[in-house]
Amino acid sequence: MRHKKVLLVDDSTTALLMEQMILRNRADFELIVARDGQEAVEKTLAELPDLIVMDVVMPRMTGIEACKQIRLQDHTRHIPIILVTTRGEPENVEIGYASGCNDYVTKPINGSELITKIVDLIGAEEDAKQ
């Protein structure tokens, strides 16, 4: 079975390492990384990942803007996106959903929660394809 390709996007080295450790430890994913929204959009077009985990506050292009850009492209609009938000207040979460994300997690990241959401979204995407 093909490994699921997951794109991790964060400008923080620590957050990125944490996400990589969580996904490496618990599941069989192929991981690719990007350090800002602009790079995330470019890598999404080039790599067509199965899922994207993306921070919101980043230089050059925010996660919200990158999410909108990814949803505008025919090739990438279907890819599930989980936004990683620093603040979990409803207004911030609504902005995330309005940009087109499928789900969100808040910092500090809970590994089990992130894995569950990734598996749920990848599963739902597989069901939609069939």
Added chain:
Amino acid sequence: MSSQTPETAPAGGSIDSVSKSIPQQIQPQDHAEQDGEPNHEATAQALEQERSALEQTVAQLRTEQQQFLERYVGLEEQNSALTTLYVACQSLHCTLDRAEILLTAREIIANLVGCEEYVLFSVAPDGWLIRVDSFGLDTQVYEKLPPDAGLIGRAVTTGEICQIEEGGGGRAADLEANLTACIPLKHNGVVTGAIALFRLLPQKFELQNLDHELFRLLQTHLAHALHCSELQQRVGAKNGVGA
């Protein structure tokens, strides 16, 4: 007549032992049938005993399942905690560049602890606390603090990590109004600085056990990392490189 019908023959070691005892339980029925008088009462009693034994086995298996589940959850938590501590340690020691170490400390506080206001102080030779880095706070207010003042001063004096209880006393007026914890940084047993954590992120209601582990890690590892970066700077200056 076999007592083990497909319905009453469960899989698994514990249930097998129950099943093996069933032929003896229904012996009265066999005798009765040989006499031409079926003993329905004995059969019902045997089946009732069988049901009771199976219920006990199921309850036992459920208990074991619950124990395994709790153990799994515990291991998952342990794994998650170790991952967090590994990431913090790895990030602090992967560079000798002071600016990168300070950025890493910020990231650990924001991303792994979940705090949105923080100040990192160094202890000056006269004992005053000098702000080295901060975020989310008015830098002017925390630029320089006197020794022994408030809970931050006490933590630096005693060298003990201080977690502030809600409504607890001893705070230095407005300066420590939202203080959550203070971590004195120690190098070779000497307090060289301190981290003051103020407001936590809105979704983080209180400090967890893992946060205390992170504080203990920061207490020594951040102090060592900063000390190593200073040595590196001195060596660089001596050799006429960087600094």
